[in-house]
Amino acid sequence: NAGVTQTPKFRVLKTGQSMTLLCAQDMNHEYMYWYRQDPGMGLRLIHYSVGEGTTAKGEVPDGYNVSRLKKQNFLLGLESAAPSQTSVYFCASSLGTRNQPQHFGDGTRLSIL
Amino acid sequence: EDQVTQSPEALRLQEGESSSLNCSYTVSGLRGLFWYRQDPGKGPEFLFTLYSAGEEKEKERLKATLTKKESFLHITAPKPEDSATYLCAATDLNNDMRFGAGTRLTVKP
Numbered sequence: 001n002a003g004v005t006q007t008p009k010f011r012v013l014k015t016g017q018s019m020t021l022l023c024a025q026d027m028n029h030e031y032m033y034w035y036r037q038d039p040g041m042g043l044r045l046i047h048y049s050v051g052e053g054t055t056a057k058g059e060v061p062d063g064y065n066v067s068r069l070k071k072q073n074f075l076l077g078l079e080s081a082a083p084s085q086t087s088v089y090f091c092a093s094s095l096g097t098r099n100q101p102q103h104f105g106d107g108t109r110l111s112i113l
Numbered sequence: 114e115d116q117v118t119q120s121p122e123a124l125r126l127q128e129g130e131s132s133s134l135n136c137s138y139t140v141s142g143l144r145g146l147f148w149y150r151q152d153p154g155k156g157p158e159f160l161f162t163l164y165s166a167g168e169e170k171e172k173e174r175l176k177a178t179l180t181k182k183e184s185f186l187h188i189t190a191p192k193p194e195d196s197a198t199y200l201c202a203a204t205d206l207n208n209d210m211r212f213g214a215g216t217r218l219t220v221k222p
Contacts, residue, residue, distance in 0.1 A: 004156070042117065042200070042212030043157070090156050098208035099145045104156030 002026050006091050006105035013081045013112050021076040021108050023091030031094040032074040033058075033102065034066060036087040043090065048098070049074055081112045115140040117203050119213035126191055126220050134186040134216045136201035144208060146184045148177050149200040151215065157200055160186075191220045 004025045013019055023032065030051050035043040045058030049068040063085060065077045074093075078085060088109050092102040118137045126132055138146065145164055149157035161170040163179040170177045174195060176187040186199055196219050202212040 040214055042214045043202075044212075045210070092156070098210060099204045101147060101159040101162055102157075102210075103159070106154070106156045 004091055004093055004103050004105035006089075006108050008108060009106070010109045011111070013078075013110065015081060015083060015112060017081050018077070018079050019081065019110075020078075021089055021091075021110075023074045023076070023105060024072055025074075025091075025093040025103070026072065027093060027095070027103065028071070029093035029095050029103070030071075031096070031098060031100075032068065033092045033094075034064070034074065034076045035090045035092065036060065037090060037107070038087050046076065046089075050098075083112045086110060086112045115203070115205055115209070115211050117201060117211050117213040119199075119201055119216050121216060122214070123217045124219070126188075126218070128192055128220055128222050129190045131187070131189045131191070133188070134199055134218070136184040136186070136203075136213055137182060138184070138201075138203040138211075139182075140203045140205040140211065142206035144204045144206065146179055147202040147204075147210075148184070148186055149202070151198045151200055160199075188218070191218075193220045193222050196220045 007022045033048040034046040047066040052071040088107045092104045094100045094102045120135045148160040151157045161177040166181045198215040198217045200215045204210045
């Protein structure tokens, strides 16, 4: 049982480049989330989805877009990367409401030069 | 504004030396208080959920408690394998979850 899988694990981009981070879960969870984790700060929610075909903004959505075309996948896009987006990105999923334990992937370490 | 504050930022213990980690929260109508463990290079791993003041949960050497203003994660007779960063998170009336910055625990043999 893989749980939550994130690809890629590491990536280096130049300012202005675009990329997509992929998250896949095999637990049939309805809810999925994208967070960023920066030193000295708690995990901050970027966007989330309450089901296939839905997306919603979190605490820090600017500069990011997301899509949930299939229930098991949640994509995070950076259209024009900026150095301020250098971070570790985590995807998570939960079974039902947002007030339930979340299952996390192992993160994508992204550096923007 | 909702806030979750964890203290201390870092804690070093000798093996067998019991201690507690603190998580203070100010959220509008707490719906749940969550504890996670995070190992270096890994994602957070769920430990406990507490829903009401007075509630306690235990797992091996860990015990989580909840009051109306804070939660504690008590670690009894820790072992080196308990070394990790411990995160707490709180959800409010709107089910918005806010994470603390974590406590980095090191247990020396």
